[in-house]
Amino acid sequence: GAVVSQHPSRVICKSGTSVKIECRSLDFQATTMFWYRQFPKQSLMLMATSNEGSKATYEQGVEKDKFLINHASLTLSTLTVTSAHPEDSSFYICSAPGSGASEKLFFGSGTQLSVL
Amino acid sequence: KQEVTQIPAALSVPEGENLVLNCSFTDSAIYNLQWFRQDPGKGLTSLLLIQSSQREQTSGRLNASLDKSSGRSTLYIAASQPGDSATYLCAVRTGSAGNKLTFGGGTRVLVKP
Numbered sequence: 001g002a003v004v005s006q007h008p009s010r011v012i013c014k015s016g017t018s019v020k021i022e023c024r025s026l027d028f029q030a031t032t033m034f035w036y037r038q039f040p041k042q043s044l045m046l047m048a049t050s051n052e053g054s055k056a057t058y059e060q061g062v063e064k065d066k067f068l069i070n071h072a073s074l075t076l077s078t079l080t081v082t083s084a085h086p087e088d089s090s091f092y093i094c095s096a097p098g099s100g101a102s103e104k105l106f107f108g109s110g111t112q113l114s115v116l
Numbered sequence: 117k118q119e120v121t122q123i124p125a126a127l128s129v130p131e132g133e134n135l136v137l138n139c140s141f142t143d144s145a146i147y148n149l150q151w152f153r154q155d156p157g158k159g160l161t162s163l164l165l166i167q168s169s170q171r172e173q174t175s176g177r178l179n180a181s182l183d184k185s186s187g188r189s190t191l192y193i194a195a196s197q198p199g200d201s202a203t204y205l206c207a208v209r210t211g212s213a214g215n216k217l218t219f220g221g222g223t224r225v226l227v228k229p
Contacts, residue, residue, distance in 0.1 A: 004159075043205060044205070044219045049216070093159055095160075106162065107159040107162075
């Protein structure tokens with residue numbers, strides 16, 4: 001099956017710093033990728049849709065300037081949490097739709113962000 | 117707005133028992149429904165995908181049914197094993213654009229040896 005690689009798996013940073021999370025489709029091309037956020041014991045909430053070669057589409061309530069998304073190639077999307085604060089601490093997961101007739105979404109392994 | 121609910125939120129069973137996980141959604145105009153497994157601190161693994169025109173899908177010990185008209189899906193796991201312990205999430209794809217999924221809150225499953 002399709003593989004989505006996400007790095008880093010865990011980040012601990014000081015308040016005010018920026019953190020970049022990478023999401024790569026390893027054996028397929030993804031013109032679209034999705035970024036989710038998950039708080040402890042809660043479900044996934046879609047933050048934004050990353051579109052290769054164009055601007056990302058953000059869900060209502062998600063700050064565009066806070067969560068910068070870049071989809072520069074067909075295999076890489078990045079999420080940068082700018083000027084991180086403790087309330088940004090969360091589990092971030094990316095996903096990409098598989099190629100061909102399959103409509104399954106394949107997920108990265110997630111990034112646990114802890115802002116001190 | 118689509119809302120997805122999973123009941124129960126948590127489930128504990130002895131090894132060997134069958135598991136029944138429920139998922140309900142408010143908007144029946146879905147394209148498909150997908151069941152995922154999530155281990156603690158990890159990403160999601162897709163288990164089964166049911167298209168809106170299908171009634172069920174099976175993979176090994178897993179069987180998922182879909183009743184679109186009533187807005188319900190059920191995931192059955194036969195002869196549960198300790199390795200089945202995880203959180204199970206259902207998600208529905210609604211609307212005509214992209215692959216946006218709406219997730220349920222998940223069911224945390226513990227299978228005791």
